[in-house]
Amino acid sequence: MxxxxxxxxxxxxxxxxxxVRCRRLNAEHGRTYYLATRLLTKAQRPAVHALYGFARFADDIVDSAPPGSDPAARLEALSAKLFAGLDSGHSDDPVLAAVVDTAGRYGIRRDLFTAFLDSMRMDLTVSEYPDREAxxxxxxxxxxxxxxxMLPVLGxxxxxxxxxxxxxxxxxAFQLTNFLRDIGEDLDRGRVYLPADELAAFGVDRxxxxxxxxNRHTDTRVRSALAAQHATTRRIYAYARDGIDRLHPASRPCIATALVLYSEILDRIEAAGFAVFSHRARVGRARRAQLAASGLARAMWARRGRRADGLAPAATERWA
Structure with missing residues (x-):
C-alpha cells in the first residue's frame, strides 16, 4: 500500500x-472487486479503495447495526460529516478523510454521494419493490x-x-448479480430486491x-422467475461491455476482469439450476487466479510506452 x-x-x-483503512475494508469484504483493483496502476488504487471503503462503511451501518443502535441516526450523522468534509475539503474521520480527499482530487460530483445515501436510507424503510422502475x-x-x-479515477x-x-x-449489473446470488441473505433482512410484478408473472411472491x-429448495416457478431476471442481467452486462474501450487503456484490463468475474457468478447460478437457496454461487480460486494473471498481462502491455504508473488526476488523456 x-x-x-x-x-x-x-x-x-x-x-x-x-x-489504508479503506483498503482493508476492500480486501476483507469485496474480494472480487479487490482482486480486479490490483490490475489498476498504483496511483489509481487508493482512490478506488477510498470509494469502496466509504460505500462499505455506510452499508454496514444499515445492514450490521448492533442491537439497540439507531442506524437511521448513524446514517444521518455520517451524511452530515461527509458533506461537511466535501464542503471544507478536509475530514478528520478515519474513513471519510480518504473519500473526501479522493472526491477533491478527481472532482467527483457531490450529487453522486447524495444519491448513494438516499438509497442507503431506502434500505431502512423499504422492504420490497413493486416494479422495475421502483x-x-x-x-x-x-x-x-x-x-x-469510479469513472474519473479510471479515465x-x-x-x-x-x-x-x-x-x-x-x-x-454487479448489483443485480448480487441480488440473484443473495436472495436468502436479503430475505433474512426482510428485503426482496426483485420486482414484485415480474415475479408475479410466474406465480411467485414473497x-x-x-x-x-x-426448505433450501428452488420451486419450479421460482426457477423460471429467476431465469428471467438472469436474462435481464445478462443483457445489461452485454451493454456495459461495449463501454470498456471508452476507458483509458491502462484501466481496461481491470474493468474487463471485474466484468468477467462477476458475470461468471451468473454462470454458476445458472449451471446450478438456480439453486440459490441451498448454496452461494462462487467463482473458484483457480479461476480467479487465472483471470487475474491474464488481466495482469494485459495491464502490463497497456502500460508499455505510457506514463501509466505516474498518472494523476490531471493526466494528459481525459481523466474527467
Whole structure:
C-alpha cells in the first residue's frame, strides 16, 4: 500500500492511515472487486479503495447495526460529516478523510454521494419493490453511482459523458448479480430486491420465496422467475461491455476482469439450476487466479510506452 500511496502523491500521515483503512475494508469484504483493483496502476488504487471503503462503511451501518443502535441516526450523522468534509475539503474521520480527499482530487460530483445515501436510507424503510422502475430508483443510488464515481479515477479516451452510461450499467449489473446470488441473505433482512410484478408473472411472491429459503429448495416457478431476471442481467452486462474501450487503456484490463468475474457468478447460478437457496454461487480460486494473471498481462502491455504508473488526476488523456 505504501507504494500506491506514494504513487498517488498522498503524503500526510493521517490521510495515509485513512486510505489504508479503506483498503482493508476492500480486501476483507469485496474480494472480487479487490482482486480486479490490483490490475489498476498504483496511483489509481487508493482512490478506488477510498470509494469502496466509504460505500462499505455506510452499508454496514444499515445492514450490521448492533442491537439497540439507531442506524437511521448513524446514517444521518455520517451524511452530515461527509458533506461537511466535501464542503471544507478536509475530514478528520478515519474513513471519510480518504473519500473526501479522493472526491477533491478527481472532482467527483457531490450529487453522486447524495444519491448513494438516499438509497442507503431506502434500505431502512423499504422492504420490497413493486416494479422495475421502483427497483431502478434504488439501484441508481446503490450501484450506478458507484460506476460513475469510479469513472474519473479510471479515465476515458473521449468525452466522459460518452462513457458514463456504460459505467452506470456495469454498476447495475454487479448489483443485480448480487441480488440473484443473495436472495436468502436479503430475505433474512426482510428485503426482496426483485420486482414484485415480474415475479408475479410466474406465480411467485414473497411467501413462496420464504418457503424456498426455509426448505433450501428452488420451486419450479421460482426457477423460471429467476431465469428471467438472469436474462435481464445478462443483457445489461452485454451493454456495459461495449463501454470498456471508452476507458483509458491502462484501466481496461481491470474493468474487463471485474466484468468477467462477476458475470461468471451468473454462470454458476445458472449451471446450478438456480439453486440459490441451498448454496452461494462462487467463482473458484483457480479461476480467479487465472483471470487475474491474464488481466495482469494485459495491464502490463497497456502500460508499455505510457506514463501509466505516474498518472494523476490531471493526466494528459481525459481523466474527467
Amino acid at each position: 505504501t507504494g500506491a500511496l506514494d504513487a498517488a502523491g498522498i503524503t500526510e500521515p493521517r490521510l495515509r492511515e485513512a486510505y 427497483l431502478e430508483t434504488y439501484v441508481h443510488g446503490s450501484a450506478e453511482v458507484i460506476g460513475l464515481q 476515458t479516451v473521449g468525452e466522459p459523458g460518452e462513457a458514463a452510461p456504460y459505467a452506470a450499467a456495469l454498476g447495475k 411467501d413462496l420465496l420464504l418457503w424456498c429459503h426455509r
